[in-house]
Amino acid sequence: PAHYLNHGxxxxxxxxxxxxxxxxxxxxxxxxxxxxxxxxxxxxKVSEFYAIRFFLAAVCAACQTRLYSAICRxxxxxxxxxxxxxxxxxxxxxxxxxxxxxxxxxxYTSMLGLTAFLDWRGGQKIAQGIMWFGLGSIVGWPFAGAxxxxxxxxxxxxxxxxxxMRSTVVTILNGVLRCLMIMVRxxxxxxxxxxxxxx
Numbered sequence: 001p002a003h004y005l006n007h008g009x010x011x012x013x014x015x016x017x018x019x020x021x022x023x024x025x026x027x028x029x030x031x032x033x034x035x036x037x038x039x040x041x042x043x044x045k046v047s048e049f050y051a052i053r054f055f056l057a058a059v060c061a062a063c064q065t066r067l068y069s070a071i072c073r074x075x076x077x078x079x080x081x082x083x084x085x086x087x088x089x090x091x092x093x094x095x096x097x098x099x100x101x102x103x104x105x106x107x108y109t110s111m112l113g114l115t116a117f118l119d120w121r122g123g124q125k126i127a128q129g130i131m132w133f134g135l136g137s138i139v140g141w142p143f144a145g146a147x148x149x150x151x152x153x154x155x156x157x158x159x160x161x162x163x164x165m166r167s168t169v170v171t172i173l174n175g176v177l178r179c180l181m182i183m184v185r186x187x188x189x190x191x192x193x194x195x196x197x198x199x
Contacts, residue, residue, distance in 0.1 A: 005032035060097035106144035109136030130175025
């Protein structure tokens, strides 16, 4: 599908077919844009493909760095070091970091969401965390939305114990509204792309 967006031809995959339409063109168009920019400097399709993979690796490294920094500040530098060791030597993380898959995109946004929940520097960022998890679920992999459930339960329990339930609920609603705005934007973008890119 990314090849089709960039070059105007390619094989149809059933997920993007107008008959089934179970995948959004928005996710593919984000990668196709990176490939299109890469094609301005690289004149081979293989190089364009590797430019997308290099970009994904850079994004994943940036997300991991932010999460590492939040872990070091919130928990301890030793736990941050353990996180780096696990991430650096995990074959699954190595392969997932550069994969052109919706679940990899959800992994990036989940790391940013967890970073927002952990990092209280400058105030709580619960709404921002909900937004990141929502973005990963809406644009990437829907089942990644389940990752936020324990974090929200913790926030609700803390809000109940500290008698700040009202502000906790308002913050959660703020995050949900951000997710709804992303969903509306993504669906309108996907609809316009699917109309213009029927195979």
